[in-house]
Amino acid sequence: MLVCDLSSFASIETFAHAILSEYPKIDVLFNNAGVMAIPYATTQEGFEMQLGVNHIGHFKLTALLIPHFNPSARIINVSSMAHMNGTLDLKDPFFNAQPYHSFKAYAQSKLANLLFTHEFNDRMKHNDKHIIAISAHPGIAMTSLFDKVETSSFMKWMKPLFGKIIPSAKQGAKPLIMAALHPQAQANDFFGPGSFFSKEEIKTSKMSALAKDNSLQKGLWALSEQWTQHTIKEN
Numbered sequence: 001m002l003v004c005d006l007s008s009f010a011s012i013e014t015f016a017h018a019i020l021s022e023y024p025k026i027d028v029l030f031n032n033a034g035v036m037a038i039p040y041a042t043t044q045e046g047f048e049m050q051l052g053v054n055h056i057g058h059f060k061l062t063a064l065l066i067p068h069f070n071p072s073a074r075i076i077n078v079s080s081m082a083h084m085n086g087t088l089d090l091k092d093p094f095f096n097a098q099p100y101h102s103f104k105a106y107a108q109s110k111l112a113n114l115l116f117t118h119e120f121n122d123r124m125k126h127n128d129k130h131i132i133a134i135s136a137h138p139g140i141a142m143t144s145l146f147d148k149v150e151t152s153s154f155m156k157w158m159k160p161l162f163g164k165i166i167p168s169a170k171q172g173a174k175p176l177i178m179a180a181l182h183p184q185a186q187a188n189d190f191f192g193p194g195s196f197f198s199k200e201e202i203k204t205s206k207m208s209a210l211a212k213d214n215s216l217q218k219g220l221w222a223l224s225e226q227w228t229q230h231t232i233k234e235n
């Protein structure tokens with residue numbers, strides 16, 4: 001088994017090297033790993049953990065793997081409808097000046113996933129391999145994401161009840177799989193359940209105005225390049 005700790009640049013580099021020696025060509029990269037609403041923590045490089053793992057780690061991993069993508073490969077960036085509450089202060093993304101709020105940091109990181117998708121496609125629109133990035137979200141799904149939430153004692157108490165009404169992890173994975181496999185999927189699509197608790201229908205979800213904000217997309221990209229010391233190019 002290959003292990004990747006997205007909160008450590010060294011681990012991401014070791015993992016990328018290992019995965020490429022086992023699988024030299026890649027068709028789909030799911031940038032899916034995530035943490036939600038955790039107490040304040042930092043990555044090994046000192047970035048606030050939720051932006052660090054949910055966005056910066058994936059940016060670095062993508063940069064390392066992309067030269068090995070096959071033609072028509074897809075990157076699936078897993079966001080959330082929580083991005084709707086997300087804002088991003090490019091001058092204070094790590095909550096150094098503003099007070100840390102765990103759900104605000106999560107929403108910011110999920111907004112970052114969408115900004116990343118858009119800017120990736122903008123920069124790569126003329127790439128020879130036709131690699132595209134697509135966003136997806138599971139709606140709400142019963143996974144271990146809720147276990148480390150700051151208010152987790154309430155969540156743990158409610159979990160048996162939630163388990164009965166909330167769609168399963170398998171169900172939540174469907175929009176992600178669809179983003180990877182749908183023959184008509186296009187760059188910047190945002191696949192999710194038809195309604196929040198929907199178990200069947202999957203369609204393109206709405207995204208916030210900030211997610212489509214061109215200057216925010218470019219601003220986050222520039223910072224991500226500085227933070228990771230990588231740019232994303234097809235070769």
Ligand SMILES: NC(=O)c1ccc[n+]([C@@H]2O[C@H](COP(=O)([O-])OP(=O)(O)OC[C@H]3O[C@@H](n4cnc5c(N)ncnc54)[C@H](OP(=O)(O)O)[C@@H]3O)[C@@H](O)[C@H]2O)c1
Binds near residue numbers: 004032078079
């Ligand atoms: N479940 C929902 O209702 C929901 C709703 C909207 C969006 N999402 C999004 O869906 C994605 C998947 O979450 P999930 O619901 O499937 O939760 P999950 O079961 O907790 O899965 C999250 C995964 O991320 C991994 N992870 C956490 N920190 C990591 C790190 N530093 N390095 C590498 N991997 C790390 C976890 O690994 P370990 O198990 O080893 O910690 C786990 O495999 C996330 O991006 C989340 O934001 C979920």
